[in-house]
Amino acid sequence: xxxxxxxxxxxxxxxxxxxxxxxxxxxxxxxxxxxxxxxxxxxxxxxxxxxxxxxxxxxxxxxxxxxxxxxxxxxxxxxxxxxxxxxxxxxxxxxxxxxxxxxxxxxxxxxxxxxxxxxxxxxxxxxxxxxxxxxxxxxxxxxxxxxxxxxxxxxxxxxxxxxxxxxxxxxxxxxxxxxxxxxxxxxxxxxxxxxxxxxxxxxxxxxxxxxxxxxxxxxxxxxxxxxxxxxxxxxxxxxxxxxxxxxxxxxxxxxxxxxxxxxxxxxxxxx
Numbered sequence: 141x142x143x144x145x146x147x148x149x150x151x152x153x154x155x156x157x158x159x160x161x162x163x164x165x166x167x168x169x170x171x172x173x174x175x176x177x178x179x180x181x182x183x184x185x186x187x188x189x190x191x192x193x194x195x196x197x198x199x200x201x202x203x204x205x206x207x208x209x210x211x212x213x214x215x216x217x218x219x220x221x222x223x224x225x226x227x228x229x230x231x232x233x234x235x236x237x238x239x240x241x242x243x244x245x246x247x248x249x250x251x252x253x254x255x256x257x258x259x260x261x262x263x264x265x266x267x268x269x270x271x272x273x274x275x276x277x278x279x280x281x282x283x284x285x286x287x288x289x290x291x292x293x294x295x296x297x298x299x300x301x302x303x304x305x306x307x308x309x310x311x312x313x314x315x316x317x318x319x320x321x322x323x324x325x326x327x328x329x330x331x332x333x334x335x336x337x338x339x340x341x342x343x344x345x346x347x348x349x350x351x352x353x354x355x356x357x358x359x360x361x362x363x364x365x366x367x368x369x370x371x372x373x374x375x376x377x378x379x380x381x382x383x384x385x386x387x388x389x390x391x392x393x394x395x396x397x398x399x400x401x402x403x404x405x406x407x408x409x410x411x
Contacts, residue, residue, distance in 0.1 A: 143170065146218055146406040147180060150210040150257065151399040152349030152378010154182040157200075157211070157218060162187050164201070168342045171203035173411055175344070180409070183346050184337075186211045191236045196243050199236035204339035206320035207239030207288025209352030209397050213257035216246040217401040225250045239288015239319055254402050261356045261395040262287045267364050270316075274300060274308050283316065284357035289337075290318035291357035296327045302336065306345060309338045324354045332375040333358060349378030352397045359383030360395055 144160040156174050171185035186208070189199040200215050202208050212235050220231050227250050234243040245260040266285045271278055272292070282293040292312065294300055305323045313321040319341070325334040335351035338344070348354075355374040363370035363385035370385045379400065386394040 141166075141170070141411045142408060143174070143411055144406075144408050145174065145180060147182060147404040148214040148217065149378070149402045149404055150214045150217075150350065150352070151376070151381050151401075153184070153210040153351060154349065154404070155208075155211050155214045156180050156182045156185045157215060158185060158187045161189075167201065167203055170411060171342055172344070180405075183348050184208065184211060184344075186215065188215070193234070193236055193243050195234050196236045197233045199238075201238045202288075204320060204342035204344070205238045205288070206339055207237055207262070207286065207353065209244075209259045209261050209356060210350060210399065211352075212237050212244050212246060213248075213259050213352065213397075213399055214401050216248045216257055216259070217255035217403075220248045220250065220255060221403070225255075227252060237288075241287065251400075254400055256398070257401055258396055258398045259352065261353065261397060263392055263395055264357070264360055267361055272308075272312055274304055282361050284361055285318070286353055286357065289320040289322060289353050290316055291322040291324055291354050293324050293326050293358060293361060296325065300325070302334065302347060305336050306347075309336060309345065310340070313338055313340060322351060322354045322357070324351070324358065326358065330375060331373060335376060348376075350376050350381065350399070352381060352399065355381040355383050356385070356395050356397050359385040360392055363387050364392060 185203040187201045191199040247258045249256040320339045322337045335348045335354045373380045382398040
């Protein structure tokens, strides 16, 4: 199978976008091969498909059918690159993204060799506190459910590290039942997240350098807790994502992320 791909970095969340057609039933297996260290490498794979909504510039189908704001931002940058967006120009577009029922508004600004992207994220379906078991210990953590993905926010004081999260994340998702489940190791004073994302259908458990939906989950959780609009940087290993979670009349009305996209590589290979 011939695979055309573009490898991009939206805030360090290394994303491989496959631009040649791949049948849905083969996408998980192709993604597993592409992400291997001896192949293209990266943290996630998305596939470009024809949109069903005439307003959408393209459809993004993620490797496990999940939703990803960073990958949407990367696709927006790729489309603007193909169209020859000039330095300093801004373009607004809509995208279809797996895990989300409607279209996702996206704005891309060309900034030299990079692109600055703003993605309007789908609003969470619920924000709750749940009990989790890790070995013999039990603790409570916020769970933010969003279309196509859910995120656990695990405060630094809990005492769980990356190894423990990797061990228990699939078990936690058995009870939560998300298409994709992120665990965000959250350090409040530094506004820093260390994201680990589990996608059951693709069989992947990845420590990501940046997570758009995770950043958005932290923003809307803090906004809901404070009862007012939250606009803040969320730091992560790959850089910083700006989040805006707007509260109007006690309700979350707008959720968006802003980040930088860099082109890493592109090519063709045979699988």
